[in-house]
Amino acid sequence: MKKIVIVGGGTAGWMSALIMARQWNTQGFQIELLESPEVGIIGVGEGSTPALKVFFDLLGIxxxxxxxxxxxxxxxxxxxxxxxxxxxxxxxxxPFSAALDRQTLPMFMHNVQTRLRGADLYAHPDRFFIASRIARECLAPVAPENFPFDVHYGYHFDAVLLGQFLRKKAIARGVVHRVCHVVQVQQDDAGNIVAVVSDTGDVHAADFFVDCTGFASLLLQKTLQTPFVSYRNNLLNDAAVAMPSDIGEKIPSETVSTALNNGWAWKIPLTNRYGNGYVYSSQFCSADEAEHELRARLGLLDADIPVRHLKMNIGRVREHWVKNCLAVGLSQGFIEPLEATALFLVQQTIAIFAEDFTRGEFTDRYRTEFNQRINGHFDGVRDYIVTHYKTSSRTDTEYWRANTADQQDVSQTMLELYSSWFAGKDLAAEVQRLNISSYYPAPSWYCILAGMGILPKAEQVRKPTAEEARFDLPAMDNFLRRCTLNFSDHRWYLEKLASNFPVYTE
Ligand SMILES: Cc1cc2nc3c(=O)[nH]c(=O)nc-3n(C[C@H](O)[C@H](O)[C@H](O)COP(=O)(O)OP(=O)(O)OC[C@H]3O[C@@H](n4cnc5c(N)ncnc54)[C@H](O)[C@@H]3O)c2cc1C
Structure with missing residues (x-):
């Protein structure tokens, strides 16, 4: 095993190249990335989870x-x-998690569980997390040295600029970059890929291939004919329209996802603009109607700002690693970006692959296990996304009625989790029992179910006992308020970071 060819120079391709170069460059591997001059990158996808920080930390950037x-x-x-x-x-x-959650999460979970059992206790999540306060006040979630309670955070970024940055880094770290459009894939008798051929006739042979060709999935789906498992029975959205808008003086440190008539809109703050988009179902609304609704919402009906219309293929391949080919990114599948999980899945795929391929001494010994693990991640994320729809109480349009109509396509795991919730069982224990905490941990499940108001109503609850009402919430408010005083204004912090002023992380 000496050479790996990655086809595709979107975020998935460059992230794969950087992680593989870090993992195997010292062992004499050559990593080559081919990028088409004809097919652009998808160019959306501007929000991440905290996993992206792990990626940059790992690479020392x-x-x-x-x-x-x-x-x-x-x-x-x-x-x-x-x-x-x-x-x-x-x-x-x-919220993303924070060290201080250790103080406040037990109060939130206790209040939720006790309200589920009929006691009148405050159970809306927003009050209990420092991250919600930091976001609400447009602060940067970076804790100063003298406040040793980290807040875990993700990022928003310009997808095109991130791609360019990663490309620059990968090339500096020894990845060979070739601009060429692949038109043919050559296989041996056993079906393994031996080479890809560009439109100029150049042959790129390798021992292993990584398919990062986006929704085209040129190697894994088109050549190796790997079946696609659609999630369309669970998730109706299959299209999006995106456009920028101006950002004001304050820079929020949160993504906002607003439910609209036929889907939902994202609002992502960057330093120079907002990225906006409307993810919708083409069964219920046309591209023009979606664009109109998004523009109207942003007050940009007549503005001369171009929009981008995109189609989305929602689901995953049945196997992500087939023969000597691994698919990473949109080529392996996509779940609508409601929780901005695509790059997290990219990272999981490469990290787990790097581990399994190395311990298997560059053979396919752990391939079956690998595919099962990645499928688990995709299905686990899907279940959490589906829960947003199944817990919605909206019935004002055909779209929402279709989304909330019945539970028939919900996974068995979710049916068990929902029924545990309604039965007032210990949800954290259920999340452990169902083995889903590595996809979304218990606090996320408490947040979504309580945050959507799946709780007994005011007229259904009784006065709590003193033991049930044992947590002093005003004292907690005071504690969180004072902790929040340690964090700086988001814009101020970003400007300091950009001017290389020694802010406290450096
Ligand atoms: C509407 C929408 C919103 C999203 N929001 C988020 C989000 O908030 N957070 C998140 O993490 N993700 C999000 N995503 C997903 C995210 O955009 C992608 O996961 C990410 O950009 C990686 O894409 P990619 O590299 O797999 O594919 P692409 O960016 O499509 O790159 C494909 C690459 O393959 C190359 N290629 C294709 N065919 C050939 C060929 N024949 N020969 C050579 N090269 C070829 C192209 O040139 C290109 O370089 C979103 C996606 C959509 C559609």
């Missing part, structure tokens, strides 16, 4: 280096607006 180049901002979590019509629950925040 400082925030001060990459964030200003990519117009990047910090992200503490996602606000969900208008997903629920239940009074008091029209909005909630899904």
């Amino acid at each position: 400082a925030e001060a280096e990459w964030m200003p180049e990519c117009n990047a901002t910090y992200k503490c979590g996602i606000s969900f607006e208008n997903w629920s019509t239940r009074a008091g629950y029209e909005r909630y925040f899904h």
Whole structure:
């Protein structure tokens, strides 16, 4: 095993190249990346989970280096607006975790569980997490040295600039970059790929191939004929329209996801603009109608700002590693970007592959196990996304009625989890029992189910006992308020980072 060819120079291709170069360059591997001059990258996908920080830390790339180049901002979590019509629950925040959650999470979980058993206790998630306060106040979630309680965060970034940055880094780290359009894939008698051929006739032979060709999935689906497992019975959205808008003085440190007539809109703050998009179902609304609704919402009906229309193939391949080929990124599957999980899945795929391929001494010994693990990640993320729809109380359009109509396509795991919730069982224990905490941990499940207001209503609850009402929430508010004083204004912090002023992470 000496040479790996990656076909595709989108974010997935360059992330794969960087991780593989880090893992195997010292062992004499050559990594070559081929990128078509004809097919552009998808160019959307501007939000991440905290996993992206792990990626940059692993590669030793400082925030001060990459964030200003990519117009990047910090992200503490996602606000969900208008997903629920239940009074008091029209909005909630899904926070990334923080060290201080150790203090406040037990209070939240206790109050939720106790309310589920009929006691009148406050159970909306937003009050309990420092990340929601930091986001609400447009602060940067970077803790100063003298406040040793980290807040985990993700990022927002310009997808095109991030691609260019990663390309520059990968080339500097020894990845060979070739601009060429692949038109043919050569296989041996056993079906293994031996080479890809460009439109100029150049033959690129390798021992292993990575398919990062986006939705085209040239190697894994088109050549190796790997079946695609569609999620369309669970998730109706299959199209999106995206456009930028101006950003004001304050830079929020959260993504906002607002439910609209036939889907939902994202609002992602960068240092120089907002990225906006409407993810919708083409069964219920045309591209023109979606564009009109998005423009109207942004107050840009007549503005001369171009939009991008995109189609999405929702689901995953049955196997991600087939013969001597691994698919990474949109070529392996895609789940609508409601929780911005695509790059997280890219990272999981490459990291687990690198581990399995190395311990299998560059054979396919762990391929079956690998494919099962990656399928588990995709299906686990899908279940969490599906829960946003199944817990929505909206019935105001055909789209929402179709989404909330019945539970027939919900996975068995979800049916068990939902029924445990309604039975008031210990949900954290159920998440463990169902073995789903590596996809979404228990706090995320508490946040979504309580945040959507799947709780007994005011008229259904009784006065709590003193033992049930044992947590002093005003004291907790005071504690979180004072902790939040340690964090700086988001824009100020980003400007300091860009000017190489020694901010406290450096
Ligand atoms: C509407 C929408 C919103 C999204 N939002 C998010 C988000 O918030 N967070 C997130 O993490 N992800 C998001 N994503 C997903 C994210 O955009 C992708 O996962 C990410 O950009 C990786 O894409 P990719 O590299 O797999 O594919 P692409 O960017 O499509 O790159 C494909 C590459 O393959 C090359 N190629 C294709 N055919 C050939 C050929 N024949 N020969 C040579 N090269 C070829 C192209 O030149 C290109 O370089 C979103 C996606 C969509 C559609």
